[in-house]
Amino acid sequence: MGYTAAVAGASGYAGGELLRILLAHPSIEIGTLTAGGNAGSRLGEHQPHLLPLADRVLAETTADALAGHDIVFLALPHGQSGPIAEQLGENVLVVDCGADFRLTDPAAWEQFYGSPHAGTWPYGLPELPGAREALTGTRRVAVPGCHVTAATLAMFPGLAAGLVHPEAVVVAVTGTSGAGKAPKPHLLGSEVMGSAAPYGVGGGHRHNPEIVQNLSGAAGEPVTVNFTPVLAPMPRGILTTCSAPIRSGITTEQVRDAYQRRISDEPFVRLLPEGTWPTTAMTLGANATLLQVTVDEAAGRLVAIAALDNLTKGTAGGAVQSANIALGLSETAGLPVAGVAP
């Protein structure tokens, strides 16, 4: 084995996916599991699909309970990671699946989250330029938001190569698990089945400033992002349609070349063969992002579409990928790349 990992927030969706992945990880052993309101109960009551862990009892989420492990994965509500992380030793690898340490601009944090900014950690999207260097050897990782991973991987190659003007439009169809397990009326099965429902329209979604941050970084200039998420009747999956005005004379072939160059060595990102468009079903349970790009010549726009599983590559898989890099393990260790379909 070599490493032990605690998981905070083990009864939620992100926590459950972390555990599913860690169960198959060759170098990480699952240690203490913690929860908030569910502390004291068996994991099997909350995650009955994780049979081998059914009898594990959830401890309360405290720094004491999490101490003594090589790695601590935090899958907590936004704002709760900061106080816990402060109490964990500097040599512990802390991987935060929440938003607390993602943004570099304190003003953006305060505008969208309404609380003081906790700081900025190395960013867990290894596919971004410079990210692997920052992750190697780090003991703190901020895992990106699920929508952010999809939109960033779809658009940054085009922006980094200067193919488009810095004005992106992003519409993301998403499954319901991204909204978490706390029961709310609009998330009831009766409400979501048969319905497509937009939310956070017009710039209000908390993932918006994070997409702006990533794309502006890749472009080397400020990028505007008009982002609309749409809830769809499926448990998992994000299908993100991005577009931006293409620079004069750029062809689909040139776009494909630029994307291919950027991602050809990436183990978890694929540009599909021409004519095949990604779907969320292709990625269920896999740490994979599938891409396709084209130029709409009549409208003068580059269109880039990404599909991923919001809980795997969008959260827990991405977290383990970054942890692998931080620890010097093989980046692909323990990460499934084939999806579950149909």
Added chain:
Amino acid sequence: MGYTAAVAGASGYAGGELLRILLAHPSIEIGTLTAGGNAGSRLGEHQPHLLPLADRVLAETTADALAGHDIVFLALPHGQSGPIAEQLGENVLVVDCGADFRLTDPAAWEQFYGSPHAGTWPYGLPELPGAREALTGTRRVAVPGCHVTAATLAMFPGLAAGLVHPEAVVVAVTGTSGAGKAPKPHLLGSEVMGSAAPYGVGGGHRHNPEIVQNLSGAAGEPVTVNFTPVLAPMPRGILTTCSAPIRSGITTEQVRDAYQRRISDEPFVRLLPEGTWPTTAMTLGANATLLQVTVDEAAGRLVAIAALDNLTKGTAGGAVQSANIALGLSETAGLPVAGVAP
């Protein structure tokens, strides 16, 4: 009663929805039902939900079978309406749910449909400026495409009022019934459940030139439209997210006012209260289009979202609405405005 109606293509999804609506219509009696490959069989084998018509036997789709009615609704594959319509008398009201007579530009027709252009009929979207005048008393109606109805109703008020630059981006999440009843592997339940799947990306969808035609007409100048439909796991419903660069200084309040002015007298279009976004579930089985608009100030774009039922307001309901106008009946006769939810 007063009028009799034949329905061609009665075993398909559009045909079935026409019949569901006509069963409750106070002034139209259902006459002959026809089909292609299903001719000779009982309607109950194909539309078991239409209990009162279960024992009707389907005739073959010919002009002879359809003759002798006041109204003929055509719900046929694209390209088949033209030859039939030619043989129907000039005094018969022919309402075509197919694409054959929608486009005004023969070149656009030939580019997207690959066959000679059959002509152009009065356009069955009464909410467009001048449309009711053209429909009143007509004996030929071209019903718009379902995606076209949604995108047009979402964007034309903003374009007509000069609020935005003529460059629209449209991403439409759609249920599966729009793809029809002919069995294809990618439409299997096993494939569509749990998946969001884009198609016709980059300008290739046949509804694209029709959206361009409507929006350019409303704007009084050429409008570009980058259109991406995304298949989602639901039988019915279209949720269309549209955006365009907003002209300098325009506020959300001004946008709401402009939309409200345009649609305040419309019986089948509603601008929802501020803060409420339309969902497809709100419109199931109803001849209704629900709208919401806002300005994304950081991105400088107007965002307008429309929801409708692709088979009702998007096809069969819109067809009956236009037929009502053509015949001088109340425009709302027989049309449900409350949806079926949850």
Added chain:
Amino acid sequence: MGYTAAVAGASGYAGGELLRILLAHPSIEIGTLTAGGNAGSRLGEHQPHLLPLADRVLAETTADALAGHDIVFLALPHGQSGPIAEQLGENVLVVDCGADFRLTDPAAWEQFYGSPHAGTWPYGLPELPGAREALTGTRRVAVPGCHVTAATLAMFPGLAAGLVHPEAVVVAVTGTSGAGKAPKPHLLGSEVMGSAAPYGVGGGHRHNPEIVQNLSGAAGEPVTVNFTPVLAPMPRGILTTCSAPIRSGITTEQVRDAYQRRISDEPFVRLLPEGTWPTTAMTLGANATLLQVTVDEAAGRLVAIAALDNLTKGTAGGAVQSANIALGLSETAGLPVAGVAP
């Protein structure tokens, strides 16, 4: 019009379906709408699909608010109808969609509901022998449980005709709306999509004694009922598979004849043509129950399957059907018999 109706519990699923039906009823006008926790808010916030009623404000559920109408429909949590009904005048038609007045046996009520028995009202399943007589002119109606309507209509003809031994096995696949709108973790979309989940297994479901009551009444002897409901990923619909040991020598043809005799005059029950099995999709939004029967000769059992919409024929449609009878209106007034499909 003639009659006015108040609806208590208008923000819930049963209340919403009552309103959808009443909107199209030719002789009933919608009066006061009340709610519990949602009192004071607009109906449009809770039932956005009911566009014509969007601006109605919900009153608090009190006898005073409900007074002054010809009819009061109660769609309240179990146990709340009794106290309200006591305060409503004897001349008001009170139609209770809850369980309070369904059971004749106080001991059964107390065993399954754990509170004192409120009494027994005329039973709103007109298809049962003697039921229409009891309903005619009554001012109190107890609407059956949704599972009960399906299981009773599937099995009582066979029991009444003495075709089977009085030992029924009932497995009912049901949509999620029957569980109501109060948010609970196991009803989240993320949990129900992709899952079939049994509940109340082994005799514990509250509809169990009511099925026993109906079937025993029809058989003229005690009938045992082993009932298992299974939650399936659909918003509406119940598909109930019933079976019982067939008496020696009875053939499928004899069974079909017995069923056909029993229901041939029923406006809302159909025995499908031989070889066609009912599905829930055939009944969406319709006040219809579809049946099919056969004999499994190798296993020696009659199999009877019923499909209905739990909110329509299973609750709100059945309620209006009984109200029609009570008031001396046409039994079918205002009731849709064609479903919404696909």
Added chain:
Amino acid sequence: MGYTAAVAGASGYAGGELLRILLAHPSIEIGTLTAGGNAGSRLGEHQPHLLPLADRVLAETTADALAGHDIVFLALPHGQSGPIAEQLGENVLVVDCGADFRLTDPAAWEQFYGSPHAGTWPYGLPELPGAREALTGTRRVAVPGCHVTAATLAMFPGLAAGLVHPEAVVVAVTGTSGAGKAPKPHLLGSEVMGSAAPYGVGGGHRHNPEIVQNLSGAAGEPVTVNFTPVLAPMPRGILTTCSAPIRSGITTEQVRDAYQRRISDEPFVRLLPEGTWPTTAMTLGANATLLQVTVDEAAGRLVAIAALDNLTKGTAGGAVQSANIALGLSETAGLPVAGVAP
């Protein structure tokens, strides 16, 4: 590695699931992939979720193409395995996911499949008494039908222990992938979403005689089985509700003890804690069967419910489990036991 495996029928659902499992198997290397009509195309066109195999080209399904491997998995339409198997060497381990070699009674085969009986192979349900012995070292395995695995595992412990009379009633809610990938109208997403649909009612389903065979074998006497499958709107999963008349005086505790004794050493079968009922979501993608049992005292029946994934434990996972035994590998090698949820 050690072993190589060819997969015939690699473009179908069972074939795809075999490949997903084999990709993670520590001792089996994936060799030739074959198909029927899809021969000559890339696997990625049919199984886009299997990224590591996307560029594999499908050979035609012939004995020559399959030769030269240690193992051949056959995932072919019923009736096609026999002729192929005959041409494969006696030392090749042939694992047939089809029905051809499951039944011991030629008359039952001919009645349900309408063709001459090909023979009987060792039966790939290791949990049945004596099955592991028959599988050890064999070079031919007949994998059970998916419904059969669920019904057998739910009921055989009760029958083997003499707890019930030999008259089982089985109602199985099933996802759509069991019906395969050949497009048929009733399997369209538009048809299956929102619908529960019974099929093969009354003893006609081909899995019926196989359930009878297994349960009669376990009981030591003929068992009748009234079997009703119900298609539900989910891609995968079977939830099987079984019941039978309980022998006088048997309690739930005795039943739990009998089941627990029978399966306590089984790696892939779990009796859940009392009060928890299995759901299909708990088993998605896992080689697991979850059980719960109770006694309905009022109705005098034992109720046993099983959940599994029809493509994993129900087909491909069961196939690999049996192959592991046949080859002398660890029975659990390469088999996931944690599911993918939500």
